[in-house]
Amino acid sequence: MDNIQVSVENLVVEYKTEHGNVQAVNGVNIQVKKGKTLGIVGETGAGKTTTALAVLRLIPNPPGIVKSGKIIVDGEDISGKSEFEMNKIRGGIVSMIFQDPMTSLNPVLTVGDQIAESIGIHQGLSRKEAMKKAEEMLEMVGIPGYRSGEYPHQFSGGMKQRVGIAIALSCNPQLLIADEPTTALDVTIQAQVLQLMKSLRDQYGTSMIMITHDLGIVAEVCDDVAIMYGGRIIEQGTLEDIFKKTKHPYTEGLFNSLPNLANRTEKLKPIRGLMPDPARLPSGCVFHPRCLYAQEICQSRVPQRTDFSDTHMVCCLAYEEGTNIEVKGGGRIV
Amino acid sequence: MAKYIIKRILMLIPVIIGVAFLVFSILSFTPGDPIRIILGEEATPEAIEQLTMELGLDQPLVVQFFRYLVRLAQGDLGRSYITNRPVFGEIMNALPHTIELTIWSVAIGLVIAIPVGVISALKQYSLLDNISMVITLIGAAIPNFWFGLLLMLLFSLTLGLLPSSGVGTPLHMILPALTLGTTNAAIIARMTRSSMLEVIRQDYIRTAKSKGVGRGKIIRKHAFRNASIPIVTVIGLQFGGLLGGAVLTETVFSIPGLGILMVNAIRQMDTPMVLGSIIVFTILFCIINLIVDLLYAFLDPRIKAAYK
Numbered sequence: 001m002d003n004i005q006v007s008v009e010n011l012v013v014e015y016k017t018e019h020g021n022v023q024a025v026n027g028v029n030i031q032v033k034k035g036k037t038l039g040i041v042g043e044t045g046a047g048k049t050t051t052a053l054a055v056l057r058l059i060p061n062p063p064g065i066v067k068s069g070k071i072i073v074d075g076e077d078i079s080g081k082s083e084f085e086m087n088k089i090r091g092g093i094v095s096m097i098f099q100d101p102m103t104s105l106n107p108v109l110t111v112g113d114q115i116a117e118s119i120g121i122h123q124g125l126s127r128k129e130a131m132k133k134a135e136e137m138l139e140m141v142g143i144p145g146y147r148s149g150e151y152p153h154q155f156s157g158g159m160k161q162r163v164g165i166a167i168a169l170s171c172n173p174q175l176l177i178a179d180e181p182t183t184a185l186d187v188t189i190q191a192q193v194l195q196l197m198k199s200l201r202d203q204y205g206t207s208m209i210m211i212t213h214d215l216g217i218v219a220e221v222c223d224d225v226a227i228m229y230g231g232r233i234i235e236q237g238t239l240e241d242i243f244k245k246t247k248h249p250y251t252e253g254l255f256n257s258l259p260n261l262a263n264r265t266e267k268l269k270p271i272r273g274l275m276p277d278p279a280r281l282p283s284g285c286v287f288h289p290r291c292l293y294a295q296e297i298c299q300s301r302v303p304q305r306t307d308f309s310d311t312h313m314v315c316c317l318a319y320e321e322g323t324n325i326e327v328k329g330g331g332r333i334v
Numbered sequence: 335m336a337k338y339i340i341k342r343i344l345m346l347i348p349v350i351i352g353v354a355f356l357v358f359s360i361l362s363f364t365p366g367d368p369i370r371i372i373l374g375e376e377a378t379p380e381a382i383e384q385l386t387m388e389l390g391l392d393q394p395l396v397v398q399f400f401r402y403l404v405r406l407a408q409g410d411l412g413r414s415y416i417t418n419r420p421v422f423g424e425i426m427n428a429l430p431h432t433i434e435l436t437i438w439s440v441a442i443g444l445v446i447a448i449p450v451g452v453i454s455a456l457k458q459y460s461l462l463d464n465i466s467m468v469i470t471l472i473g474a475a476i477p478n479f480w481f482g483l484l485l486m487l488l489f490s491l492t493l494g495l496l497p498s499s500g501v502g503t504p505l506h507m508i509l510p511a512l513t514l515g516t517t518n519a520a521i522i523a524r525m526t527r528s529s530m531l532e533v534i535r536q537d538y539i540r541t542a543k544s545k546g547v548g549r550g551k552i553i554r555k556h557a558f559r560n561a562s563i564p565i566v567t568v569i570g571l572q573f574g575g576l577l578g579g580a581v582l583t584e585t586v587f588s589i590p591g592l593g594i595l596m597v598n599a600i601r602q603m604d605t606p607m608v609l610g611s612i613i614v615f616t617i618l619f620c621i622i623n624l625i626v627d628l629l630y631a632f633l634d635p636r637i638k639a640a641y642k
Contacts, residue, residue, distance in 0.1 A: 058543055060535075083549070091546035098544075103537040108559050108634055118545040151635040167545065 004072075005175050005207040006055060006094070007031040011069030013050050015278075016062060022279045024050045024064070026231040030209075032175060032224075037201065037208040039222035039239075041215065041254070043275045046228040048211045049099075052177045055209075056090050057081075074174060092122035095168040097197075099180040101160035105152040111138070111163045112148025115170050122171040137166040141196060158189035162196065169200055176201065177209045182217065194220065215254060219243065224311070227251050230276055230286035237312035247314040249291045249327055285317060293318065293327045335631070338641040342624050346617065351403065353616045354609060358399050361605050368415050368603040389415070402609070411613070412606035414599075421610035424595060429614065431501055432591035435583065436576045438507050439515030440569065447519040448565070451526025452558065458531060466523065473520030478579060482513035482586040499588040510587040514579055518572045525568050529561040536560070563633055570626030574619045 013025040025047040032038045040048045053059045055071055057078065071078050073094060078086065095118075098104040106114060115134035119125055125133065135145035141162040143155075152160055161181060168176055178197065182190035198221055201208055210221055218225055218239070225242040227235040227250065235248040246252050253271035260266050273290040276282055282289050288298035298317055306319040318325035369382050369391065386392050390401060405412060411421040450470070454463040489509060490498035497506050533539065534557050542556045581593030588594075592611055599607035631638035 056544055058540065087546040087548055089546070090544055096544045098537060098541060100537060104541045106538040106542065106556055106560070107636060109556075114541075117542075117547060121546050153636045153639070164541075167541070 003034050005032045005034045005036075005074060006209075007070075007072045008051065008055065009070040009072070011051065011054055011071070012067040013047070013054060013059060013064060013069075014067050015064050017279065019279050023231055023281070024278055025054070028069075028228075028231070028233055030226050030233065030236075032207050032209055034174075034207055035205045036223040037210055037221055039210045039212060039218040039225045040228055041212060041218055041225060042228035043213060045275050045278060047231040047278075048228055049179050051228075052096065052179055052209060052211055055175075055177060056094055056096060057086050058090070058096075088122070091118045091168075091173070092171050093173055094175045094177065095171070095173040096177040096179065097161070097164050097168045097181045100184045101157055101164050102184065104164055105160055107152055110149050110151055111155070115148070115163070115167050118167055118170050134166075134170070137170050138163070140169075140200070141166045158185050158193060161185060161189075161193050165193070165197060165200070169204070169206070172204055173206060175207045175209065177211070179211045180213070181210075182214075183212075197221070215258060227254070230281050231278065232286065232315065234287065234316070235314045237309075241309070241312035245308070245312065247308065247312075247319065247327075248287075248316050249293050249318075250287050252327075253290075253292075285315075293325055295323070295325050297323055298325075335638075335641060339624070339628070342627070346620050349620060350406075350613055350616060354403065354406065354613060355399065357609055357612050358395070358402065358605075361603075361608060362395055364603070366603050368605060371603050372415050406613070411610040414607045415604045416599075416602050416607075421606050424607065425592065425610055425614050428590055428592045428595045428611075431589050432577065432580050432584070432593060434507060435510055435514060435580055435589060435591060436573065438511035439513075439518065439576060440573065442511055442515040443519035443522050443569070443572075447522035448526050451523040451565075452530055452553070454523070454527040455530035455534065456553070463527075467527070470520040470523045473516050474524070476516065478513050478517055479582045479586050481516060482509065482583060485509045485512060486586070501589055506589075510583050510589060513586070514576060514583045518569075518576065521572070522565060522568060526561065526565055529564045530557060533557045533561040559633060563630060566626055566629050566633065570622060570629075573622045573626075577615055577618060 008028060008030045011025050011028045012023065014021045015024050016022075028047070028051055030038060030040070030051070040051065042048050050059060050064070054066060054069070055073070057066075057071075059066060066079075069079075073089060078089060081089070105111065112131055112134045115137050116127065116130035119130040119133050119137075120127065123130070123133075131148065135148045138148055139145045143159060143162055143166075147154075152163070155163065161184075164181070181197065182193050185193060194217060197208075200206070201221075208221075210217065212218060222239055224238055225236070226233045227242070227248065229250050235242065235246075235251050237245070242251060246255065250271070256269040257271060259268060271290055272292075276286060276289070282299075284297075284299045284301050285291070285294075285303050288294040291298065295317075301317060303315040303317045304320065305313050305315055307313045316327070317323045318327045369385055369389075370377070373381055373385060390398055393401070402412070409422075411425070413420055414424060417424070447470075450466050454466050457463050486498045486509060489496045496509055497503075498509070500506055534553075539552060539556055542552050547556070577592075580591060581597060583589070584591045584593040585597070592614065596608065596611040596615075598604075599611065627641075631641055
């Protein structure tokens with residue numbers, strides 16, 4: 001398929017811990033189409049960041065090991081590539097924006113230097129040319145170019161994240177992975193940063209993976225959505241599939257946890273319980289202890305994938321033959 | 335920055351006055367009479383009285399102290415009670431030996447310890463890491479005068495490779511510098527390891543990796559500079575300890591440095607010599623501290639911003 005930028009096939013990642021091996025990601029399949037944005041949504045600990053780091057082969061080892069799975073970037077399997085070859089992909093073809101801008105920039109190097117470093121590596125420019133390009137990148141993300149000689153501590157959180165964006169976009173990557181890029185920022189700054197990312201993405205036609213737990217961000221920037229829970233993708237589809245034809249009880253729960261702005265006095269309906277400890281995932285369907293519709297069978301049988309259309313799939317026993325589970329689902333508009 | 339340096343140098347003045355006062359008081363409370371030591375037990379009362387007047391020892395302590403300060407401000411450290419030669423000249427003869435010894439031992443520490451620490455951190459829990467951590471633990475625990483004697487036994491007496499005492503050639507410096515430097519090198523190696531381990535887990539290292547920066551450059555450019563701040567602190571503190579430790583090492587290896595000069599002066603109640611050498615030690619220590627603080631600013635722009 002020519003229009004696929006990145007596909008992850010059957011990815012399994014384990015972390016070694018004192019309490020034995022923990023499966024952080026368990027058989028994840030995702031595809032990002034060229035020029036499109038895929039949102040990966042889930043709570044903390046669902047395996048979103050691990051999936052993203054796997055695409056860059058940056059899972060810290062030890063303790064993390066990729067047990068199986070293929071990662072295909074622009075038609076090429078990167079699993080067997082040497083570190084030297086990977087370093088051409090990192091930052092050049094696939095780049096990443098990290099969650100916490102406060103700690104993601106090196107405190108002892110100027111921001112200009114940190115942007116220019118990437119440019120120097122991937123575009124083979126001289127130091128002077130790279131610095132000039134770095135200033136242009138700063139201007140592009142709305143920071144005056146003359147500030148390239150300043151250090152990260154001289155910038156606010158929102159500005160630092162803009163620097164992070166400038167670093168990530170400096171070599172016109174084909175795929176940009178944004179790992180909760182606005183989580184650490186003030187709400188007012190979040191909108192600005194998101195807007196900036198959107199406009200740059202559209203300007204360069206970059207494909208994007210947007211990792212978030214915020215369905216509002218998903219609605220604003222994503223074309224496709226994958227909902228992750230307990231290291232698995234439990235529902236996947238286009239934005240419309242997920243928002244208007246919600247199938248999985250967990251997805252439904254996520255929507256119900258959003259505040260209703262039309263009726264502000266209404267109480268929130270959070271999903272009961274907590275995300276399970278990845279070291280002790282429940283049997284059967286991993287979501288069953290928290291599911292409003294769970295039946296006995298959910299404790300023992302692992303749900304398989306059910307396809308509703310070419311784009312929309314869900315893993316829930318309610319949609320499988322021979323189970324008798326009622327779910328409300330469907331027809332939600334935010 | 336220049337303003338900061340000037341401020342720090344001016345701050346030396348109260349420090350020196352304070353140190354001089356402390357030493358002055360301690361010496362005056364120490365049992366023993368310098369006059370008796372100078373003139374011997376059979377001196378006549380007249381001679382004693384005359385010398386006491388000459389040296390100003392008949393004056394109250396406060397007056398003696400202020401007289402000393404006034405002369406100090408003029409750059410005059412006085413004359414030795416024992417040799418009657420200018421204290422300043424004696425110190426200047428001894429000081430180069432001590433500085434040479436200190437610099438050599440720090441150099442040994444840096445050249446060996448930092449690479450060992452960095453490699454141990456990068457290969458954490460490997461055989462290499464375990465071996466070097468055991469060796470550094472032993473190195474840090476060995477009393478250095480005893481280690482000096484062992485080195486002397488092996489390399490001078492048994493193998494006859496290196497001179498056991500005295501000064502003159504770079505060969506003379508090897509054993510004393512090893513003696514003095516081993517403990518510090520061991521501490522620097524362990525410090526470097528733990529500091530590197532902490533830094534290579536930071537988010538900004540991951541950012542650098544995600545940009546496609548090669549491993550070597552990540553270590554040199556991104557990790558080591560951040561990791562070096564606590565290492566510089568330790569080295570700065572060690573310099574002070576080295577000057578003191580030099581006293582023992584100089585004694586073991588008969589190096590005519592400041593340490594020996596000072597110990598002898600204390601033994602002979604040679605007040606001007608003791609005061610002079612302690613003040614020189616103080617100034618050296620403060621200058622090294624200042625250099626360390628300036629290094630911080632060079633290494634970390636956040637600290638530089640705080641130096642106003």
